Each structure stands twice: as C-alpha cells, then as structure tokens.
Amino acid sequence: MKSTTPAIINDVDIAICGAGPAGQALALLLHKQGIAADRIALFDGKTSAEAEQDARTIALSAGSQQILEMAGSWPVKATPINEIHVSRRGHFGRSLINADDYAVPALGYVARYGDIIAPMQKEILRVGIRIHRPLLVSGLDEANDHVRINLHNPVTGDHSSMSANVVVQAEGGTFSDQSARTRRHDYQQTAIIAHVTSDQPLPHRAFERFTEQGPLALLPQENGYALVWCVRPDVADTLSAADDVSFKQALQKAFGNRIGQLQQISARVSYPLGLNVQTHATARTVSIGNAAQTLHPVAGQGLNLGLRDTFVLARCLSRHAHQLDHPAAILEAFIRQRQADRGITIHLTDTLARVFASTPDGSLTQSPLGLGLSVVDICNPARDVLAGHMMYGWR
Template identity: 50%
Template sequence: MTDDVKMDAQLDKRLDVDVAICGAGPVGMALAALMAARGVAGERIALIDGKSLGQAISDPRSIALAWGSRLLLQDVGAWPGMASSATAIHEIHVSRRGHLGRSMMDRSEHGLEALGYVARYGDVVDALSRACERAGVQVLRPLRVAALDERTDGVVLQLDDGRALHAKVAVQAEGGVFGEQATAARSHDYGQTAVIARVSASAPIPHRAFERFTDEGPLALLPQDGADGHQYALVWCVRPERAQQLLDLGADDFLRALGQAFGERLGSFTRVSERAAFPLGLNADPRATARTVAIGNAAQTLHPVAGQGLNLGLRDAAVLARLLARSLTDDDGQSAIAQFTAARERDRGMVIRATDTMARVFADKGPLQPLFGLALAALDTVKPARMLLAEFMMFGRR
C-alpha cells in the first residue's frame, strides 16, 4: 500500500472517543490525565491542539502553581518530573506603593513546605504530556478543530486534516489571551497591559514572592531560580502606552524604571531577559450546553493579580474529571456537565470577583487609597484573616 493510499484510509477512518478536549495546554492535559486516573480508558480520551509538542515544551513563560495545584499534579504522577525545576514560594509579601501598610504570608503558619511554586510553562506541559502518554491518551497534534456540530447523541468535530472525531462530550480548554477572544457574557477591559520578563537583583531574598500595588496596577516578582542563580519572574501591569515605552527602553533604563516602581527591597535590578507584553481583561462565561463545556481560560480569562488563572483552571479540570468518570457509562456524560456547572459556581465566582476587585481598586487613585494600606496592615496583624486569604490562594473556595 502506498503512502497516499494509507493516508486516504486514515482520513476515511471515523474516530470515536468518549471525551474530546480542545486544547492540550496544562488544563486540557490535566483533565485527560485525571480522567484516566479515575478509570476512563486513555484511548477513549482525545486531546486536540494546534501546536506541536515541541513548540509547547519550548514555551519559556513562567507560571505560578498554588499548593493545591501541586497536589493535583502529584495525583497523576506529573509532579515528580518537574519538582526539581520548580522554585518554591515560602513567603508572599504584599504592599501598596506610596502608602504605609503591608502583609506577609508565610508557609510556617500552614505547616506546608511551600505556599506555591514558580515553574516554566514548558516544564509543566512536558510533565503532563508524559502522564498522558503513560495513560494511553490519544493526542492529535498539530491539528485544529474546523467545525463542531452538537447533536442529541454526541458531538462531531471536523478536524482540519479532513477527519471527523465523534465524542460523547466536548471540552473547550483552549482559551487564548484577552484581546484575541470573542467577547463573553461578562467582559471588562482593564486598560492595562502586562509586561513580562525575568530579572535578577543585587540582593535577592530566596523563596519570597512580592505583590506590589502601584498607581497603574500590580507588579509581581516571583522567585524563579535558574542557571544564573536567583531570578524573578516579573509581571508588571501598566497602562498600554506605558507598556510600549517599557518595551522600547534599553535594558539599563528598563531596570532603573523597575527599581523606581518597586523600591529597594531587593537592592538594585541588574539583568533583564527579553520582554513581552499582553493586554489584560476579564472575559468569563460559565454557560454550557448539554454536551459541551469550557474550562480554564476558555471559561474565565482573569487578570493575573494573585496568580489565580491557571490554578482555577486546574480545579475545573479536577472536578470535571471526577464527574465525567462517574457519568460516562450512565448517561454519556450529560449529567456531569450540569453537575460541574453547579459545583464550580462558588469557587469560580469568588475568584472572578476577588481578582476583578483587586485589579480595579488598587489601580484607582481615588481618596480611599490610604485605607487600603491600613487594610494591609490590619491583615498582617489579624492572623485568622491572613490565613484565610492564603488558603484561598492555595486551594480556592472549598
């Protein structure tokens, strides 16, 4: 049989699975691996993604993983493969630029080895890809879904290589970034752009993360050790015109500007990597149909303040995996979608409200600003409130 005949035979073949997951990023792969861990046969799960695995693994972006997310990755055997490359966060220092008051969250108050971790996106993808491979999950990449047809007995996904994928349930896990998405039911443009890079400082404090609220938006420095020693993943939220100015600056001028915005807690900033930027906004729509549902960024794109986006998406994956594993044999997974929407309402709603409020309020220059510094100081002295906030950041609304 010639190669052309083999390809024609492959294109004619109907692909049947229980669950089709559109998007093989961390959230989509976590869903696949978690379903397999709960008894769904790997060959009955399909992951579809437009990027090759090599492209995904080479992604240099930094991501924050809460302690609860580490537990989820451990559950599918993905954590051991990336533990050595993830930097632990022992403390989180929160402050308001130009105002008194700050708060410090410490792992010792919770009896944990870390409040969270900072990892390279590509390392997380690599570890989860290996977990999916061990489970026998079908991975279709690089391929895109050209059309989706929901029917009473399932969903048909037309792939851009000409094949049709038939599934009982389809999950959208490919969200993209704000500004490139269709406007959702709840949407807000914060008028901010995140400038991201990796930076080094002359007096680093190992394992301490910083969330610094400025007049334009939050500035986060997350510890991320590398080949050059202690480094920080920078997420600096500013007005769009300011973001472009920062991108255009030479390295030395950029580092000076960062030092003026952040202060001298880490000495002076000495090195910066290549910089990138992306627009920030809220885009959320929790609705689902009888056989389709969205999770992660596809369901709720959030402001990066407090680093909750990926962690919220991983909790989506954990709940949906558990519910689908129960219902696929009973009703083709339809009851799982309705149960999932109800089960995730509180956690999703609280995280969306919290990040939206912080993004709006802390960038406001109104007369209430001095009160926010006092609130941070009060938070630092009231241990139960501080612990509640830390547990919310680590585990969400339970």
C-alpha cells in the first residue's frame, strides 16, 4: 500500500514581521475580512508602551484615514488638513488644493505615531490577534511547504521559532539603518524634524515649499506646525548645531512670513534621506511599506503608500484564504496590482528629490517646477490629478 506524507500544519497562516501602522493595519484588515485571529501573528522588537510613546509625526492622507477606519482603528487623535499650499521659494508659481473642491472632510490628517498605534493596539487586543513582543526576527528559512521564522528576545536572550504559510515583511526602519535593496540611491539630503509655533497660524493649512536645498513642509499639528525641512548634509550640520534663535532666523528666511513670525522651536532631530526599493515576492514572502519601498518624504507618501499596500494585500489573501498553503499565485497577483501605484509614486518622489539634491542652487533644472505649479493652479484637470494622487494614490 502506497504511503503518503501528511501536509504540514503551520503554526499560523500569516506571520507579519513588524507591528507598526502597516503591520497592524494588515492584521486587522485580514481579520475583518474573515481570517481567524489565531491564524495571524505579529512580531515586533518594541514593547507596546514604547510604540505608544513614539512622538514622530505622520501625515495621513484621506485614503489612509479610510483604510484605518475599515480596520477599526479610527478615530485617531489628529489635526485635519483642509488646504495644501504648494510653492517655490523666491519664484513665481504656486498651487492651492482645498478639501471643499473634492467634497471630502479633509485632504489628510497629521498625527503622532503613538497616537496612530494606540487605537490599533486596542482593536488588536479586542479581536484576539497576538502580538509577540519584544521579539526580533533574526532570519527566515523558506521551504516548499512553510516559512520558519527565527526569533530572538532582546531582553532574555532566548531564541525560538514559528512556522507560517505566508510571511509579510512590514518592518522597514529608516534609510540609514537598512541594507541595500535592488534599487538604492542616497540623495545626500538630511531631514530636520521639529515642532514650531507662530504668531499668525493658518488653521488646517499645510505648506509644501520647495527651496533650493529641497522641500520644506509645515504641517498643522495641535497648537503649531510639524516641520520637515530637507537640506544638504553640510547645511543640516550647521542648522543642527545652531541655537534656537539662529535656527528660527534661518527657517523664517527659507519659509517666509505666511504664518507670521516663528516663535517656539522644539528639540530637533535629523536623519539621512534615500531611496531603497525591492518590491518583488518569493513563493511565500512579500514586503510592504518601508520594507518594500523607503522614499524621500517629499509629498508625504511613505506611510500612505504602505497602507495602500496593506489594503490590497489583505484583499488578495482573504479572497483566497483556502489557498494559503500554496500562496505563490496570490503574492504574484498582489505585486501586479500594486505595480502602477508603487511605480508612479516612487518615480514622482525620486524625480523631485533628485532635482533638488543633485543640482546647484537655482539650477535651470529646478526652474520647470515653478511653471508646473502655475499650470496646476490654473488647470483644474491637472490639479485634480495631483490632489487625487495625494489623497488616494493611483487607482
């Protein structure tokens, strides 16, 4: 009599490496769409308290808000963006995008990372999905019928493992901490992050200002603005070493007086900027968010692109839940469906970043931007395309 080898039953169907916004949103969307809570597992090196205390500022698009609402993790403590003002310093040309023109409550929202995570973790706990913390993924061993996730506890030093049908890499980190992927470029730019206040704030208006050094964004947040100022590394060193008065003077000169005189400046942090992309899948593993594509922050598309990844991947996996023991075709379909949105968004941010990072101040290659802003402002179809992509991506 011919013997048969029984099929392996893995510990979970879907293991998600990284319990940030993209990883947790994916887990919640999978559960909402029919995957049992005990067949999903998340791993993260941070404790839940550490995640909720993270004060980084995140710009969420209108589309991201909808995804978080579908995941059951909205409302989030956030400041709505009702207008976006885009301009180029010292040159003619600007564009103003208004939420009223698109019949949406807001174009986007500004929130702290911890405030996004808190309602997610509450919903994760409520539905019974397990987040294994603090555990670092030390390696993956992919076989024909499973992926073994090798785990390390940074507190106790213990090692363990778990098997899954599908592994999703959702732990991206920052550009300087990542190993090189198939497409990588160092922009030789640094982002300076801080919180600022002014004496004439314009409530719910976000500013994206293109300077000779790179984009400068002021996003409405609480009683002031979240600052993301992209400059070349030598300038970043000078600005980081400057006292608050000198820093305010430099920022005022770069931004102008649209919100009056700058007043208080919080502690500043900075990090280098680059492009790092690898969007393919294997037969059982796939990457989303920063783990697939780390972008320049111009236009604020990083997390928003990642959340669009989660929406499509959850749909692909849940629609074919009965085939998760052979997921290769499902993951290939996900890559195909994300190709256009990923490609357009990566190309857009990469082009803008290179224009300012690799050309001398005032170069002719920067000049078409001002003309482009003028065209966008007077041409409704062009403005609609720009606004649609910023809110929802390419669909």
